[in-house]
Amino acid sequence: MGKVYVLDHPLIQHKLTYIRKESTGTKDFRELVDEVAALMAFEITRDLPLEEVEIDTPVISGAKAKALSGKKIGLVPILRAGLGMVDGMLQLIPAAKVGHVGLYRDPETLKPVEYYVKLPSDIEERELIVLDPMLATGGSANAAIDSLKNRDARQIRLMCIVAAPEGVEAVQEAHPDVDIYLAALDEKLNEKGYIVPGLGDAGDRLFGTK
Numbered sequence: 001m002g003k004v005y006v007l008d009h010p011l012i013q014h015k016l017t018y019i020r021k022e023s024t025g026t027k028d029f030r031e032l033v034d035e036v037a038a039l040m041a042f043e044i045t046r047d048l049p050l051e052e053v054e055i056d057t058p059v060i061s062g063a064k065a066k067a068l069s070g071k072k073i074g075l076v077p078i079l080r081a082g083l084g085m086v087d088g089m090l091q092l093i094p095a096a097k098v099g100h101v102g103l104y105r106d107p108e109t110l111k112p113v114e115y116y117v118k119l120p121s122d123i124e125e126r127e128l129i130v131l132d133p134m135l136a137t138g139g140s141a142n143a144a145i146d147s148l149k150n151r152d153a154r155q156i157r158l159m160c161i162v163a164a165p166e167g168v169e170a171v172q173e174a175h176p177d178v179d180i181y182l183a184a185l186d187e188k189l190n191e192k193g194y195i196v197p198g199l200g201d202a203g204d205r206l207f208g209t210k
């Protein structure tokens with residue numbers, strides 16, 4: 001079963017409060033999502049492997065130091081709302097390649113509809129981080145992960161800002177190999193499939209389309 005990490009760093013939690021507030025406008029919402037993604041990047045990369053290297057400092061030659069051992073990362077935002085997390089992640093992982101999976105949730109059935117997929121050619125060699133601020137029923141995350149696995153992806157993590165228990169369970173059941181990183185695990189879904197207390201429609205709030 002995939003592990004679930006709720007990243008309870010005070011800066012993440014403080015910024016999340018402002019993301020949730022109805023009175024937060026598009027400009028601030030976008031900046032805060034970006035900042036939270038960067039703070040979450042710090043945590044999600046905690047276990048990246050290091051190797052020992054030798055460097056010359058101004059004081060000695062051949063000092064032993066540490067460097068990332070070349071693990072390749074791929075970021076996969078789920079369109080649209082996942083786009084809001086890309087820049088924050090790239091601040092900390094600037095060499096990551098970025099693939100895109102376009103999905104929208106049918107408002108009646110709540111089932112995901114895929115409309116676009118474009119991925120780096122070497123996804124099977126990369127540690128992929130799927131990005132979406134919202135994990136509600138889990139249908140979109142599961143469809144994105146299915147799409148990646150059908151194209152030979154091997155290592156996948158899922159990073160969301162707010163999740164409902166229903167979505168976490170759905171991903172754990174369908175993809176037990178995928179660990180989930182969250183800023184908050186909320187109470188439930190409402191009758192329209194929105195996360196409670198949640199933050200509303202992340203895509204609309206990011207792009208000002210309501």
Ligand SMILES: O=P(O)(O)OC[C@H]1O[C@H](OP(=O)(O)OP(=O)(O)O)[C@H](O)[C@@H]1O
Nearest residue numbers: 079080081104105136137138139140203
């Ligand atoms: O877990 P689920 O029940 O599938 O719901 C979550 C999905 O819903 C939202 O996307 P939406 O369909 O609103 O598309 P958008 O990002 O284009 O607004 C959100 O960004 C997730 O992708």
Ligand SMILES: O=c1cc[nH]c(=O)[nH]1
Nearest residue numbers: 136194195200201202
């Ligand atoms: O609460 C929710 C659920 C799905 N998608 C969103 O953007 N928000």
Ligand SMILES: [Mg+2]
Nearest residue numbers: 201202203204
């Ligand atoms: Mg939306």
